[in-house]
Amino acid sequence: MPDVFHPLLLLLLSSLVGPTHSCLKDPAPAYKLTGIVCRLTYDAAAVLNEKTTKVVEAAFQHARYPSMQGEKSLLVVGRVLYGLDNLEIRNLSIGRSAFELRPGEGIGLEISNVSAVFSGTIQYGYGSWLVNVQQSVDFEIETQIDLGINPRLYCGKSRVAADTSDCYLNFHKFHLYLQGDKEPNWLKKLFTNFITFTVKLVVKGQICKEINKVTDILADFVQDTAAAFVSDGGISVDIDINTGPVITANYIESYHKGLTNYNNTVSVISESVFQPEQLTEHRMLYFWLSDDAFRPLVAAAHQDGRFRLNISSEELNRLFRPGLSSTVPQHIQECLMGPGSSELRVWSSSVPVLSTFPSGTRVWAQVSAELYCGGQTAPTLCFQTNVSVEVTVSYSDKKVFLHGKLLQILVLRAELPTQNQQLNVDTQEFIREAVEKIGIPHVLSVLSVEFTRLLDKQGTHLFDIFNPEVLHRDGYVVVQMDFGFPHHLLVDFLKKTLQ
Secondary structure: OOOOOHHHHHHHHOOOOOOOOOEEOOEEEEHHHOOOEEEEEHHHHHHHHHHHHHHHHHHHHOOOOOOOEEEEEEEOOOEEEEEHHHHHEEEEEEEEEEOOOOOOOOOEEEEEEEEEEEEEEEEEEEOOOOOOOOOOOEEEEEEEEEEEOOEEEEOOOOEEEEEOOEEEEEEEEEEEEEEEEEOHHHHHHHHHHHHHHHHHHOOOOOHHHHHHHHHHHHHHHHHHHHHHHOOOOOOOOOOOOOEEOEOOOOOEEEEOOOEEOOOOOEEEEEEOOHHHHOOOOOOEEEEEHHHHHHHHHHHHHHHHHOOOOEEEEHHHHHHHHOOOOOOOEEEHHHHHHOOEEEEEEEEOOOOOEEEEEEEEEEEEEEEEEEEEEEOOOOOEEEEEEEEEEEEEEEEEOEEEEEEEEEEEEEEEEEHHHHHOEEOOOOHHHHHHHHHHHEEEHHHHHHHHHHHHHHHHOOOOHHHHEEEEEEEOOOOEEEEEEEEEOOOOOOOOHHHHHOO
């Protein structure tokens, strides 16, 4: 089915944050409205922290420092006027970063041993003698800084937001030199000592301001990427959060609506079965996905005509080559093996019904089919069946695999329209066996390829995913995995940040 849309696989590995309703203050009431849960454990945060220095470097290098003017009265020399322009950073190096999850609060982040050289131009004058303000004197500042950021995570406009106002810089070294003079006379030293204090305040303010800006850009980037990831054509998933993230010493957890948007209609979830104890903490990343989120998505895919499959004569010949225990009716044999081209058209004739149990996800579907022979415009054979299959999902070698266990097949009708004839019991048994042994395996194979293509289209193959597991439970599915940081996302983000 070339245009199938499947929720579980499109949600796999996405960063689930997004935009619509107001946020609830207490997480417990939000559980009932939750279709998707994302749990990021401490080990995953540690992997992300390894890339924190790249983001901090972007903040330092992208900061724009304003021109500074001021004056100060000093003993001996009297009033001093000064102005600093074109302040920029070079020779930046960052030591190590450390973090902790602070239960009920946010994240504590320490960046130590940040070394950088700031350079620019300065105009200054003092006493009764004033340097011509049209002339510039080069200066540079050698620094060694420890940076502390304590982001507080909260629900802002139904998005996961971070307040980084708790930001501080400790200067272990901050030396300002005029024209490279590292041994200034007493007058220069007096001047540079008092101006250093002002420059420190400006650097601190701009760095923290830029970190806040970069954090906002990062939040929007992740959430926009996630929103695009769970959208395909006219079908999308609303992944707004219901309440602020829950933070413990071991994980960060967010609760998302998981509502399907299609044709200007939005699904509703009001009685979700989620409870925090349904997730563990031994893997890096978890997605909890409820049947309440899946069912409207499947319905939208059906209404959008996604569940259709046309099988060509070459494919039919290949599929029927192994043979069946039932005898192939003569007119069908002639159609499949005749000189003219044939085609089997298959589609879902009602909305598939989905329910998840510990053994797998059971899917009931009513399937209709028409067999066309020799280029005829009218079908040679029509039939309709009810099919119930229990499906499990796996993901390995960057490919999706669907595994099906047949539960029931019921042939509702089978006829030869051109002959106005109902088919006999033996022909119906052939159809039942063909659906079981050929049709269902082929559809699952096509779906596996299509889901892999959809995930590749969204960039999932660029992630390093380790030992992913899909666990089926009563009314929901848990996807759990370990991962390596997707470097391409960091590159894309930094490109956008530095535009």
